[in-house]
Amino acid sequence: MGLSPSAASNFEIPMSTEVHPVRSPAEAPVGPGAVVLDIRPLLGKFDEDDFYRFCRANPERRIERTSQGELIVMTPAGGESGNIEFRLAGLFWNWVETNGEGIGFSSSTGFLLPNGAERSPDLAWVARARWDALAPDEQERFPPLCPDFVVEIRSRSDSLATLKAKMQEYLDNGARLGWLIDPIDRVVWVYRPGTEVERLENPAEISGEPVLRGFTLELGRLWGPS
Secondary structure, three states, rough: OOOOHHHOOOOOOOOOOOOOOOOOOOOOOOOOOEEEEOOHHHOOOOOOOHHHHHHHHHOOEEEEOOOOOOOEEOOOOOHHHHHHHHHHHHHHHHHHHHHHHEEEEEEEEEEEEEOOEEEEEOEEEEHHHHHHHOHHHHHOOOOOOOEEEHHHHHOOOOOOHHHHHHHHHHHHHOOOOOEEEEEEOOEEEEEEOOOEEEEEEOOOEEEEEOOOOOOOEEEEHHHOOO
16 A cells, blocks of 8 residues: 555655665666665555655655656756756746747656656656646646656766666657757757657757757857867
């Protein structure tokens, strides 16, 4: 059975707790900035309501859940990747406000994907018609859908294999466009349904067409001069 509301709401991860990762052998390894916890043997069924309360009880942590029910607890972003995420959000916000065809989301937003995983991309966008189709309580909690557009930004503590697996998961669950941005090597991987992943080395810009009509990201504005 699942956690009781009071148990789930009080289940906090102490800041000093040392945890050890537990991974399914089929999964790509996580980077040193995250651990994977399998709490199912202790708590039994851990449903969406339990997970939502668990995240609310641990607001200082960024937490995701795999489709197998394992929890991924991540440390906050470092200064370099956090600054790039901030600049990207600012550039994207300008387009969202002008375009008006969808809703943008920051990395603090969790989405319940069709496969049961809860993920928090570094940046996301949902077409307005899909967002408006959700009930108010679904919009308030973790929206039960995969964003149309997702971005993951690699930091030095991230496993590239894990990020690529996440990007493929977004695509498999309905994303129409995804960018995996690696500011370390200045490489961008572009994910689109039904096509091979496109690898761009130090591109000057990348286009969001046709999903993001009229949006072009100038990479020089994102990671600065060489």
